Amino acid sequence: MDNLVLDSRLRGNERMLSIANFPANTRDARGEGQQRLTSRSEPLPASEAAGREFSPWTDPAAVPLIRFQNVTRRFGDVTAIDGLSLDIYEREFFALLGPSGCGKTTLMRMLAGFETPSEGRVLLGGQDLAGVPPYRRPVNIMFQSYALFPHMTVADNIAFGLKQESLPRAEIVERVSAMLKLVHLEGMERRKPDQLSGGQRQRVALARALAKRPKVLLLDEPLAALDRKLREQTQFELMDIQATLGTTFMIVTHDQEEAMTVADRIAVMDHGRIVQMGAPTEIYEQPSSRYVAEFVGNVNLIEATVSGRDGGAVLLESTIGSPLRAIVTENIVPQTKVALALRPEKIRITVRKPDTTENVARGEVVGIAYLGDLSIYQVRLESGQVVKAARPNVTRVAEQPIARGDKVFLSWTPEAGVVLTR
Amino acid sequence: MADGHKRPHPIVAAMPYLWLAAFFLVPFVIVFRLSLSDDVLAQPPYAPLFEWSAGWSGVREFFAGLDFENYAFVLTDSLYIEAYWQSIWIAAVSTAILMLIGFPVAYGMARAPQGWRPILLMLIILPFWTSFLIRVYAWMGILTREGLLNQALLAIGLIDEPLDILATNAAVILGIVYSYLPFMVLPLYAALERQDDTLLEAAADLGAPPWKSFWLVTFPLALPGLVAGSLLCFIPAVGEFVIPDLLGGSDTLMIGRTLWTEFFTNRSWSVASTIAVLLLLILVVPIALYQNIQSRSLERN
Numbered sequence: 009m010d011n012l013v014l015d016s017r018l019r020g021n022e023r024m025l026s027i028a029n030f031p032a033n034t035r036d037a038r039g040e041g042q043q044r045l046t047s048r049s050e051p052l053p054a055s056e057a058a059g060r061e062f063s064p065w066t067d068p069a070a071v072p073l074i075r076f077q078n079v080t081r082r083f084g085d086v087t088a089i090d091g092l093s094l095d096i097y098e099r100e101f102f103a104l105l106g107p108s109g110c111g112k113t114t115l116m117r118m119l120a121g122f123e124t125p126s127e128g129r130v131l132l133g134g135q136d137l138a139g140v141p142p143y144r145r146p147v148n149i150m151f152q153s154y155a156l157f158p159h160m161t162v163a164d165n166i167a168f169g170l171k172q173e174s175l176p177r178a179e180i181v182e183r184v185s186a187m188l189k190l191v192h193l194e195g196m197e198r199r200k201p202d203q204l205s206g207g208q209r210q211r212v213a214l215a216r217a218l219a220k221r222p223k224v225l226l227l228d229e230p231l232a233a234l235d236r237k238l239r240e241q242t243q244f245e246l247m248d249i250q251a252t253l254g255t256t257f258m259i260v261t262h263d264q265e266e267a268m269t270v271a272d273r274i275a276v277m278d279h280g281r282i283v284q285m286g287a288p289t290e291i292y293e294q295p296s297s298r299y300v301a302e303f304v305g306n307v308n309l310i311e312a313t314v315s316g317r318d319g320g321a322v323l324l325e326s327t328i329g330s331p332l333r334a335i336v337t338e339n340i341v342p343q344t345k346v347a348l349a350l351r352p353e354k355i356r357i358t359v360r361k362p363d364t365t366e367n368v369a370r371g372e373v374v375g376i377a378y379l380g381d382l383s384i385y386q387v388r389l390e391s392g393q394v395v396k397a398a399r400p401n402v403t404r405v406a407e408q409p410i411a412r413g414d415k416v417f418l419s420w421t422p423e424a425g426v427v428l429t430r
Numbered sequence: 431m432a433d434g435h436k437r438p439h440p441i442v443a444a445m446p447y448l449w450l451a452a453f454f455l456v457p458f459v460i461v462f463r464l465s466l467s468d469d470v471l472a473q474p475p476y477a478p479l480f481e482w483s484a485g486w487s488g489v490r491e492f493f494a495g496l497d498f499e500n501y502a503f504v505l506t507d508s509l510y511i512e513a514y515w516q517s518i519w520i521a522a523v524s525t526a527i528l529m530l531i532g533f534p535v536a537y538g539m540a541r542a543p544q545g546w547r548p549i550l551l552m553l554i555i556l557p558f559w560t561s562f563l564i565r566v567y568a569w570m571g572i573l574t575r576e577g578l579l580n581q582a583l584l585a586i587g588l589i590d591e592p593l594d595i596l597a598t599n600a601a602v603i604l605g606i607v608y609s610y611l612p613f614m615v616l617p618l619y620a621a622l623e624r625q626d627d628t629l630l631e632a633a634a635d636l637g638a639p640p641w642k643s644f645w646l647v648t649f650p651l652a653l654p655g656l657v658a659g660s661l662l663c664f665i666p667a668v669g670e671f672v673i674p675d676l677l678g679g680s681d682t683l684m685i686g687r688t689l690w691t692e693f694f695t696n697r698s699w700s701v702a703s704t705i706a707v708l709l710l711l712i713l714v715v716p717i718a719l720y721q722n723i724q725s726r727s728l729e730r731n
Contacts, residue, residue, distance in 0.1 A: 120635060142634040155632035159650045168646075172637035220636065 062272055063287070064097040071134070073098040073256055074119065074224060079128035081114055081280075088114040090280035091128070096224075101250050101257045103271035105264060107303070111280040112260045116226050119258070121145050132223065143172070148222040152229040154213035156201040162188070162212050163197035169220040187215040190249060207238050214246075218253065227259040231266060243269045264304045268292065276300050292351075297430040301349040308355070308395045309428075310348040314340050321422050324348060327391035330368045333422045340429060347428045352398035354424040357385055359410065362419040369418045371395065373410055385410065387418060458710075464703035466496035476699050500704040510688065510705065514712065517685040520599060520674075521667035524606040525614075525660050531607065532614030532659060533652075539615070540622035551619070554612050566605055566676050573601055573677070597679030605673040610666070614659040621655025622648070654723055661720040665713050685709055 064070040072095035081089040088111045096102045104112040117123040118130055121142035130137045137145065148169070156165050166187050170180045188194050191211035201209055210230065217225055230246070231239040247270050250257045261267050267274050268288040275285040276299075284296045295301035298309060312326035322340055324332035326348070334348055362368055374394065375386035378401075385397045397418055410416060437443075467476040478495030481488035504510045539550045557565060572578045573596040580592040595601050625648065633643035671686030678684065685705060693702040 122631060122634075141639075142631070143637045143639050147635075149632070149635050151628050151632060153626070153628055155626065155628040157629060157632070157647060168633070168638075169636035172642070216636070 062099070064100065065095065065273065070097055072096060073100075073133060074258070075129075075131040076115070076118075077129045077131065079115075079118065079125045079130060081111075081118065081123060082126045087280050089118075089125070092280065092282060093128075094275060094282060094285075096256065096258060098256055099254050101247070101270055101272045102259070103267035103274045104258065104260045104277060105262070105267040105274050105304070106277035107262055110277040112277050113228060114280075115277075116149075116228060116258060116260045119145075119224065120147055120149050120226055146220075146223040147226060148217040148220055148224075149226040149228060150213045150217040150230050152232060154201075154209050154233075156209055156212055156216070158201050160200070161197060162193065162199050162201070162204070165201070165212055166216045166219050168216065173220070183219055187219050190218070190252075191215045206233055207242070210234060210242065214249075218249070218255070221253075222255065224256045224258060227257060229261055230259065232261075232263070239266070240269075246270055268304075276303060278303075293426070295349060295426060295428065298347055298349070298428050299430075301347075301426070301428060306352050306396060306398075308350045308352065310350065310393070310395075310425075312346055312348050314342050314344045314346055314427075316342055322427060324427070327393070328369045328389060329391070331366050332425075333366045334425045334427050335422050336427050338429075340427065344429060349426045349428050350395075350420060350424060352384060352396040353382075353400075354420055355395070355397040356419050357387070357397040357399055357410065358417050358419070359414065361417055364419065367420050367422065367424075369395070371416060371418060373412050373414045373416055376410070376412060385416070387416060389418075461703045461706055463496070464699050465500055465707050466498065467700045467703075468495070468497075468499070469698050469700050474699075475697055500700050501708070504701065504704050504708060509683075513683045513685045513688040514708070516599075516683050517668045517670075518712070520602055520606070520684060521664050521670070524603045524610070524667050525664045527603065527607050528610060528614040528663050529656065529660060532611060532618055533656065535611075536615045536618035536622055536652075536655075537648075539619050540625070547623070554615050554619075558612065562609065563672065565609065566673055569601070569605055569608065569677060570596060573604075596677060597682075599678065599682055601677040601679075602674045602682055602684070605677045606663075606667050606670060609673065610663040613662040617658040617662065618652060618655040621652045621658075625651050654726075657723050658720065661716050665716055665720075668713060669709055 074094075074096040076092055076094040079089055079092050080087065090111075092111075092115065094115075104115060106112045114123055118125055119132070119137075121137065121140060124138070132145070132147070157168065160168070163184050166184045167180050170183055175183075184197070185194075188197060191214055193208060193211050193215065196204070196208065196212075201212065204212065210233070214230070227246075231242055234242060243266060246257070250270075257270075259267070259270060268291070271288060273286065274288055274291050275282045276291060277283065278299055284291060284300045286294075291300065291304050295304065295307075301307045301309065310326055310328060310332075312324035312332060314322050315325045316323045317340075318333070320337075321333050321335050324334060324346065326332060332348060340346065356362070369387075369389050371387040371389040373385055374388045377384040377386075380401070382398050382400055385399065386394050387397060388394050395418060464476060467478065469475060470477045478492050480492050484491065535554075539547060539554075542550055570577075574580070575592040575594065575596075577596070579595065580589075583589045584592065595604075629647050629651075630643050633647050634640070638646060669686050670684065671690060674682050674684040674687050675690070678687070689702050689705045689709075692698045692705060
């Protein structure tokens with residue numbers, strides 16, 4: 009706490025927590041934002057625009073903006089966060105993904121200052137946040153319920169945080185109108201929250217949280233209340249806004265699709281711990297455990313025993329019958345009990361017997377879900393296990409339609425499955 | 431909201447109007463007619479009376495006998511003006527004190543742990559289980575020269591001479607504050623209790639320290655409750671009769687007492703009615719205000 013000083017001598021708008029080597033005051037934040045804006049306004053490669061080549065966590069020299077160090081939070085006998093460590097970098101769009109009660113919201117609230125760690129430290133810009141009240145943290149939340157002030161207009165809601173900084177009136181007006189423009193709510197400034205639709209309220213909440221130009225924007229299930237179409241559209245807008253402003257975003261969600269769409273990096277949580285952390289492709293294609301594989305997307309888990317090794321692959325024995333071969337990266341000793349995780353879209357479904365003898369299973373179609381773009385086939389194998397296989401509907405009328413009750417073959421390549429030991 | 435609801439049956443819709451017609455409009459018309467009459471030494475003690483037997487000329491005679499003399503009398507006599515002023519002043523001071531006491535009480539109740547709230551609510555309502563009259567009489571016992579208050583203050587040596595509290599305006603205000611507190615606390619509690627705690631978190635998150643969140647979020651959102659509570663106290667306090675009669679002194683000149691004196695002591699039904707009609711007019715403004723706020727908060731929910 010020694011290096012945290014509330015310097016009341018600073019001029020109004022800079023009267024925030026002034027932390028050594030931490031440009032928390034809004035003028036600085038704004039300068040950086042504009043700089044970033046220009047440096048990012050040049051045409052970006054597609055992958056960079058999608059935020060996929062942005063990976064400061066792989067750079068050992070990069071200094072994290074947010075650090076959770078061995079953080080534990082207990083509520084009575086319940087441990088909500090269990091010795092968790094996590095680094096988040098500047099400009100990152102970070103997602104905490106997990107079912108309700110996994111501790112993701114508690115973790116976010118600790119950063120905002122509404123919860124205090126029972127053990128461990130939370131650092132922002134290198135400074136310990138212990139003892140700093142929520143109203144002095146350069147962090148803003150977009151609440152799940154939006155928490156808009158019902159007695160204030162849209163403009164007053166957005167201006168609320170700016171007024172707390174005692175910014176000059178003209179600047180508040182200017183920033184509020186810039187925010188309204190950013191979230192496409194021009195002309196709505198005089199409305200009250202109860203005169204807005206759900207989507208509009210969500211935008212006001214976003215604008216209000218961003219108006220102070222926080223170091224970190226925390227989004228608590230931000231799109232949960234919106235319908236599917238609006239949610240998808242808003243996800244892309246969130247990504248756009250994040251890329252434009254260069255603010256670090258931390259989103260808490262139980263919706264894996266949402267996390268995968270918006271985030272640079274995802275931490276999958278379970279019982280107060282991070283069970284896997286990585287880019288969305290990594291989480292989806294290389295899950296580290298049965299829990300992650302099942303929580304993120306659809307998966308078929310085939311229980312098997314390792315029977316031998318063949319170069320970079322392992323041979324598996326299972327109830328499926330045909331020998332199984334799967335590429336592995338780690339060394340797994342024979343006789344280990346494992347699960348072969350197979351995503352439905354990586355399984356080929358055919359009526360004719362495939363040429364290979366490995367990675368083939370026979371079965372009967374017991375159910376078909378036609379989703380338009382995809383059809384999901386539920387196939388009962390001879391072992392009794394029901395496996396899902398997806399097939400894109402590339403033509404409007406299938407030449408060889410597969411019907412319920414048909415005998416089919418499922419096959420997949422050795423690279424398709426992931427061998428899970430946990 | 432209205433779209434989803436079926437129109438109520440006409441009889442159901444008419445119920446409140448029938449009620450108001452029977453128990454407000456008809457009595458008001460009678461009182462108003464009395465206020466336009468003159469006092470006579472007879473049974474009943476007012477004139478003119480409606481002569482059914484005289485036919486059309488009787489009706490004309492009746493209306494010719496009505497006039498606004500009493501209004502001119504009441505409004506030019508300083509005694510009545512003084513009584514109105516004192517009633518409004520005592521009611522206003524009482525309401526202000528009620529706000530100052532009621533807000534912290536309601537706020538404390540709304541902030542109490544969930545399980546405690548019904549108990550606290552019960553405690554606020556509990557005094558109503560004993561008769562209002564007995565509770566006011568009890569205050570007489572407390573406030574007299576030999577009463578509990580003076581004895582206690584003398585015992586701890588805070589005063590040397592017993593205080594004359596009973597039979598003053600202060601005692602009347604005390605009585606009103608004591609009796610009306612639940613009417614202030616309950617609407618305030620309702621407004622504070624349904625406030626979303628996340629709003630305070632949002633205010634803190636946006637940089638407002640606790641006292642500022644209270645002033646910018648909690649207080650404005652409780653304002654409809656505060657106004658409702660104030661009017662619920664102010665309106666009946668203006669016309670209060672029992673409390674000034676029992677706790678007030680000879681110089682306590684409240685309109686309820688004046689009305690009683692006119693009616694029972696002076697047997698002037700017409701002047702008493704005039705006072706009542708004027709009191710209603712004075713209270714129409716705050717009543718209309720209250721109705722307006724009520725309907726607005728209903729709309730919002």
